[in-house]
Amino acid sequence: MNIFEVTDDKKKYLPLLLLADEQEDMIDRYLNRGSMYVLDDGGTKAVCVITDEGNGVAEIKNLAVDPSCRRRGYGRRMIEYAKNLCRGKYKILQVGTGDSPLTVPFYEACGFVRSHTVADFFTQNYDHPIFEAGVQLVDMVYLQLKL
Numbered sequence: 001m002n003i004f005e006v007t008d009d010k011k012k013y014l015p016l017l018l019l020a021d022e023q024e025d026m027i028d029r030y031l032n033r034g035s036m037y038v039l040d041d042g043g044t045k046a047v048c049v050i051t052d053e054g055n056g057v058a059e060i061k062n063l064a065v066d067p068s069c070r071r072r073g074y075g076r077r078m079i080e081y082a083k084n085l086c087r088g089k090y091k092i093l094q095v096g097t098g099d100s101p102l103t104v105p106f107y108e109a110c111g112f113v114r115s116h117t118v119a120d121f122f123t124q125n126y127d128h129p130i131f132e133a134g135v136q137l138v139d140m141v142y143l144q145l146k147l
């Protein structure tokens with residue numbers, strides 16, 4: 001298993017990025033200003049984009065695992081990598097996600113705690129309704145981890 005930074009041709013990984021953020025123009029808002037990491041384990045299994053949000057805060061903007069490789073620890077491995085990468089450089093690692101019964105418990109199990117929400121984020125910023133596990137995503141839920 002190898003995790004490496006991607007500095008060129010980040011859009012090569014667009015199919016995976018779209019799994020976590022299904023509108024390309026939203027990905028374009030952070031992709032070039034973020035640092036992108038790929039987990040390779042006999043092929044690309046996961047991607048992660050981390051941005052510097054200022055004031056000692058790093059944010060995971062995108063974390064996606066290939067659907068055929070889920071529940072094998074790749075997402076947790078990317079979180080651990082992000083924690084280690086950000087520790088000592090930032091005070092907080094945060095992630096914003098929909099209030100989904102799949103993603104929120106995952107981040108909480110990785111040590112993140114709910115911080116705040118941005119009301120109507122998904123309905124105001126996406127050109128179509130976003131559903132996850134049968135739930136329409138409306139508000140952005142931010143979770144934080146002190147480093």
